[in-house]
Amino acid sequence: MAKKQVTFADIAEYTHFSKTTISRYFNHPDSLTLENQEKISQALDTLGYKKNKLAKVLANGKSEFIGIIVPNLYLHYYSEMLTQLLSSYSNYHYKFLVFSSEHGAEEEQQYIEELLSYQIEGLIVLSHTLSSQKLASYQIPVIAIEREAEYISSITTDNYMGSLQATSLLIRDKCDILIHINVNVEKTVPAYDRIRAFEETCKEYQVPYDIDLSVSGNSYQEILNVIRRIFTRIEEKYPNQKKGIFLANDTYANMFLNLIFQKYGKLPPTYEIIGFDNSPIASESILPITTVGQQIDVIAQTAMELLVQQMEEQKKRAPKPLEKPIHKQITPVLIRRNTTS
């Protein structure tokens, strides 16, 4: 509000060109003589011109905005994913409007409305509350990351492969009993494949297994208490057997490892432990934890490629809305550290 911005009109007046020519200076500089480019260039910084992209957007319809909705940034997975998405700026020059939504569907819908009102060209969704059907109804390119995505395109870690790798390692290491510890995930969620792969692999190789889906809780302490109960149960039930424990994530794995260490002062040879995610805690733990590493950078990159592609399509005169959603899976890598032999 202070002093009016310097606009194309001002530049035009100063240089005795028209606004159109000034515009061209920015968008098709080749169509001006070098001499005139120089004139305008000089006028620009004697007048102290600053672009106004909003006006540009209004005029040409290309906002270069992408909306992101994450459940939270507390979990390393989400914050790292956001980092990777933001870093794509250097490639694509899309700007990101970020919302964090943890209070249910209404809130999330409201955020999307707001995002749409800023003419976002695409949307990346990491939260779970809105159905993919609802998301598809917004008629805008959407990419889901690691969530239910029947009606929209998605990128997901290949949970089945990850779990298979972990389970196979425990089998190769000749564990007597394989145990998988997880929350009771719904079958529609991609992460359910971790349970499925564990079970199917155990059956295939005919090794005894035990699936414990009793984990729950909203705080570290609550979850730790559950893990402690599970630990006690396992200690009692499989006293002298070699136990291969595959946990749903590195946080659980770290809890379990701590409990072992507090009891034995070390990791006894009767235990092998594998986590999931390759989050920092896996390497910061008392013993670096073997884990299934999600390739967050690759996931983010792939998401952007897919989204950019669909957004480009939208800008054409006859945008074909992509009759079938595209689903990509990124294979995770097994990272062997010190909790397996």
Next chain:
Amino acid sequence: MAKKQVTFADIAEYTHFSKTTISRYFNHPDSLTLENQEKISQALDTLGYKKNKLAKVLANGKSEFIGIIVPNLYLHYYSEMLTQLLSSYSNYHYKFLVFSSEHGAEEEQQYIEELLSYQIEGLIVLSHTLSSQKLASYQIPVIAIEREAEYISSITTDNYMGSLQATSLLIRDKCDILIHINVNVEKTVPAYDRIRAFEETCKEYQVPYDIDLSVSGNSYQEILNVIRRIFTRIEEKYPNQKKGIFLANDTYANMFLNLIFQKYGKLPPTYEIIGFDNSPIASESILPITTVGQQIDVIAQTAMELLVQQMEEQKKRAPKPLEKPIHKQITPVLIRRNTTS
């Protein structure tokens, strides 16, 4: 581009009102009769109207955008801060444009230019590369968080108080030797006060102390190796004394604790350990670590209050640019856990 947006003009035509009235429906609904409000309301969803905030911004100059520049989101401190800032949306309804910048000053300046071109009303800076003088020159409300801020307003943890609390606790617990482990921070950085308070407090109470600023490295492994060297040195130099170790952050504290555990299988009574930040690792560690908890939520909240205030000022007819920058310090809280008696 697909089908044109529904605009006020369309609503106006449909309802036989003027565009102005439609505009008023949104901004001063009281000035319409209830009957007409109803008419318009109905027209809105039969036509499927969606707002266009960009047009609104262009018309009234209030973008409701705030720019954020963080160095990265890998560190818990930054991601948590971003979370807290984003969550202020429910109070203030400002939208956030987020950039992550780790490649030096030119990159960062470019990002700020871009942000300005989107008519951001304010800027929150967590990165260190640009001087506060430079930032002040952009003539826009800026808040610095935990960084040099001579020429701009800032929010900082009261590092002196935090360090003082930690040091005092170690003294109360009758440690024979107090040791502070840190990187060699510059004196202009707020975190330097941690070193200063440690030293001054030790001197005041006349306890022997040892300041080790040799920490360095860009990866977890590199840093761990340095911490290991320091650990070895301390073990040799102060064999039978009770050692009070105050580390610059919880990650270092966790490393140190792990080294102790790997050697002794427990935390011997000759050690007390205090970290800084209250990041997740402090509670996820093999033994929950006593730490100085930064009140990230309070910092974020205060930052937003200050920024909103300055942005409001800007919108007035005679915006007074705040002759002196305001600096606020947030007192951290000592969180006593299991690595102190």
Next chain:
DNA sequence: TTGTACGCGTTATCAG
């Protein structure tokens, strides 16, 4: 209570 006319800063179209 409602409408007219114009401005916000840029781009697109058509003309020359």
Next chain:
DNA sequence: CTGATAACGCGTACAA
């Protein structure tokens, strides 16, 4: 290579 003019969608004096 350059320019006039009309969009883009909404807000706001000023007038009625």
